[in-house]
Structure formats: C-alpha cells, structure tokens
Amino acid sequence: ETGVTQTPRHLVMGMTNKKSLKCEQHLGHNAMYWYKQSAKKPLELMFVYNFKEQTENNSVPSRFSPECPNSSHLFLHLHTLQPEDSALYLCASSPGTSGESYEQYFGPGTRLTVT
C-alpha cells in the first residue's frame, strides 16, 4: 500500500449505531488530519494530530471522537450521529504542521450516510 488509505470507503449507519473510520498513511509523515466535505461547501477541518498529539479540535461535536495510536494511524469513532453528519470524511497527512510548503496528502475518503 502506498500513500494514504481509508476504510471503509462507504458506510451507512443508523443514528443509534457506533462505527469507526480508519486511516493509515505510508509516507512517514508526522501530522494527520480529519476533514469533513459536504457538497458545495469548503473542506471543514475537524482534528489535527502532530506526533500523535492532538493539536486542533475545531469545535467538533463530541459524537465524533478521534484516536491516534501512532503517527501512521488515525481513527474517527462515531456514535449517535445525526443525518446532517452525512458527508465525505477525508483523512490527510503531511510531513509536519508548520514551515515550508508541507502540502497535505489525502486519502480517498469514506462516504458516510446517516439514516
């Protein structure tokens, strides 16, 4: 595997379910990100981890719970979601979080539908 991978690619869940999204990066990067992408809206940054430590939480509801066990893996645990949480959830990684150009490398995303 190369780059950034995400599983599952598609997920349908009820509002009372608990599920987890997984992201893995094979680039040796130190920073990982969760974004939410809704139709015709800008990417919304949810969480940032740098060297496994959470450095950003952009006022995300507690029904989204991130976990970063090491610099290569990132999870997003979901519970009691709302229909408006239906979106594409993108994971990204970068060498660091400041300095130089540090473009972010994205995974293919998980298309989440909450019913």
Added chain:
Amino acid sequence: GQNIDQPTEMTATEGAIVQINCTYQTSGFNGLFWYQQHAGEAPTFLSYNVLDGLEEKGRFSSFLSRSKGYSYLLLKELQMKDSASYLCAVRDSNYQLIWGAGTKLIIKP
C-alpha cells in the same frame, strides 16, 4: 472572519485555456495551494505559491498577488480528464489551511 472565494462552476472547451480565480481574506498568509479533485476521489496537490508571480508546471500555471489577495490557476490545452473540481486553500498565520468551496470545471468536446 476568514474567507476564500472562487466561482462555483466553469465550462470550457477541449483544447482551450481556462483561468480559475481565487480571492482570499485571511488572518496572515503563509502560502496558497491549489488542489484537483475528481468526483469520488481524493484531492491531489497541484501547486503552491508563497511569493508573488507565476509558477508554471507543464500545462498548469498558478499566479499569486499577495497585495490583492488574489490567485488564479491557468489550465492550457484542456483535456477531457481535466474535468474536476479545483480547490483553492490559503495557509494562515497559524499554519491552518483555509479552504474555498471549490470550482467545478466542466470540459466539453
């Protein structure tokens, strides 16, 4: 507040040239990025500008004017595979990326 503006949708003809504009108002500036995103796929990095001027990379070029808070992405010799959304993002003083909503580019034969 911080804001990135780009057109919602543009249409161009195969073989032609198209310019996608991006204007921004952010707290500080530490570079501007352009990404390409095909439907159902991950955004992929196209270009990075931190100084004023034009950066050319094959058929794609990106221009920046920091004093005007303005950038554009120029695509030449358009191909059908260039049909995608193009995302503009600015890195602010905290090194956070502020994203535009994207411009959907439709290429017609």
